[in-house]
Amino acid sequence: MMRGMGNMQGMLKQxxxxxxxxxxxxxxxxxxxxxxxxxxxxxxxxxxxxRKVKDLVVDPAVIDPEDPEMLQDLVMMAVNNALEKVEKAHESSMSKYTKGLPGF
Structure with missing residues (x-):
């Protein structure tokens, strides 16, 4: 019985x-x-x-008061592009811990 407790303590420590x-x-x-x-x-x-926006830079050449939707699309594209990179880094970094665990 004590042998099982030692294994359990070892697992908890790990x-x-x-x-x-x-x-x-x-x-x-x-x-x-x-x-x-x-x-x-x-x-x-x-x-x-x-996932916090730290900086956002807009080239003044794309600021068209007649077409604000274009600028909105460009901002969303840039933020989504950065978010994709964040997600890939998270997956890469955490995969060594979650590999083989159900639900991950």
Whole structure:
């Protein structure tokens, strides 16, 4: 019976270590920045790893008061491009911890 308890304690210790490593990896990822841009680089968005917009740069040449929808589309394109990069980084960073776990 004691042998089983030792194995359980060992497993719990490993789980705690893995949780700590996951949190450290998540924190490191949140500190990174990810750049996205629209077609021709007219709009550039910089996001942090925790998906916060840090910077947004719009080329004045695309600011047309007669066509605000175009600028809106370019902003969405740049932000979505940066978000895709954030998601790929999250998947890459966390996959070593979630590989083989059901639901991930």
């Amino acid at each position: 789980v705690k270590k893995m949780q700590k490593e996951m949190m450290e990896a998540q924190d490191a990822l949140n500190q990174q920045t990810f750049d996205g841009e629209s077609t021709n680089g007219y709009v550039k968005a910089t996001l942090t790893g925790d």
